[in-house]
Amino acid sequence: MSRSLEILNEIFGYPAFRGQQAEIVEHVADGGDSLVLMPTGGGKSLCYQIPSLVRREAGFGAGIVVSPLIALMQDQVAALTEVGVRAAYLNSTLSGAEAAATERALRNGEIDLLYVAPERLMTPRFLDLLDSLPVGLFAIDEAHCVSQWGHDFRPEYIQLSVLHERFPDVPRIALTATADAITRDEIVHRLALDDARIFVSSFDRPNIRYRIVEKDNARSQLLDFIRAEHTNKAGTTDAGVIYCLSRRKVEETADWLKGQGIRALPYHAGMEFEMRQKHQEMFQREEGIVMCATIAFGMGIDKPDVRFVAHLDLPKSVEGYYQETGRAGRDGLPANAWMAYGLGDVVQQRKMIDESEADDAHKRVQTGKLDALLGLCEVASCRRVRLLAYFGETSKPCGNCDTCLEPPASFDATREAQMALSCVYRAQKASGFRFGAGYLIDILRGTRSEKVLQRGHEKLSTFGVGSALSEPEWRAVFRQLVAFGYLAVDHDGFGALVLTDASKPVLKGEERVTLRKYVKPVRSRQTSARTGERADPTARMSPREKARWERLRAWRAETAKSDGVPAYVIFHDATLAEIARSDPDTVDDLRHIPGIGVRKLERFGNELLDVVGSD
């Protein structure tokens, strides 16, 4: 057995490497440079932690980990300390005396892994210190921060190329979850990784179940979903994130959920810094918190047991959707990505692009990105296949997304499309005004509303021609017509609809239109019963196992509190679930459970047996 596998077993308590980990670990331990592209939750940390320990045993000094995220550093160090690895960090949160003590420990060879903020690493003083040490390796986490085009650009990251010049013999490993080719090339170029081996993992997250539902009453649909799939018998909710577009909606949604008995907290860039920090900390450390947030929330959150990510508004792109949903289920256990989506979202996003200050070229790019996302929303075949294809991966239908589990019906909607498009045309021609979908649907369905009568639109030839379809069915038709570009949103800012070049062939009968059939939203409870498995680690447990699980969780909460670390640093849900299921009698039984290494066995073994044995 290789030394790295032994370390994986003994220290981290895991039986086997995942995916490309083994290869990467060997390559780095042997002193090679590398660039690792792996999705969130793929297991990047072990790719530098284990080589660092292997090299340490071979006589090298500490591994130096560059990380831009202070909160993440603290938790990584806490987790390493719990398994008995000598880890520390240097960043702006330390006092001068604390930092000096850490540097001293580094010099004395008492540290195996040191996390540093890039600006700290780049100080001449610190580089001089490293000169005098046999550094084991450099790990550059979140390496996409060198990309000037990305959202997470950090100017200090550019300077990291110095490492190569100054320490040519020290292996470097750069890691990121950002997949696109442009970013990859930029990392290689800016960090001088031309000779590095590049490891590209699949970006699939098989444990995440993707679902996009038709928006009806989004809030109550959300509440149904949370209650049915993410609330246990005792009424505790799983940890989850709910993304909203605006700060106001974040606040309102959090308030409303609180009123429904859910521990929801708001997070957005308009809040005071302290409050924001506090909420983030609570989410990270406590259990059962649902964070309502704008996209300002998420970077640097490495909480492994986020069980769901919900979108109440449409993200701007597939990249955004993928990044946000990717925060669910890092621990590999079942998790849900749920989104409510409707006509209003399409209109709103189109309008936002139109009204933005950006130049035309930029608007075209944004429109292209939005169209790709709308394609994902409207797709009638496997969503995951579509999602991965966007990132250049081919795959087979997954069986773990809504379109696989309950394939939507399509229908030839040419006639309906023609009715809708000609209604847009006639209403505008008759009055000189343009109208939104709600009003047009009134005309199509023959509703004699005050406004319709005022304008004399009951005399239009399209009045009442579409009475066979319900209002929501028509909304679904309009939504898809806008999503696919048969209709556009007017520049007036009121969401009025206008014909496009693509409308003409449909109106002339030269092009047929196939649309997804509207499905009446079902209560989540019914859906999940039909599709079986919930995103809940206790889903298949017997009552006794569940009781053990609850006791173990209570024990973990207390232990975490007294150690001052997040619960998952003590044990992950997957480990607790396995203990509950296997009902161990001896410390030796515990040894084989994934996630229990030598150190934790020593420290917690007997306590765990007590907690388990008390039924």
Ligand code: ADP
């Ligand atoms: P990333 O940084 O790529 O998002 P992490 O390094 O945080 O991912 O790992 C995600 C989770 O997977 C962590 O909880 C980690 O303990 C777990 N993990 C990583 N590698 C393995 C493995 N070989 N066996 C079991 N669990 C693993």
Ligand code: ZN
């Ligand atoms: Zn699928």
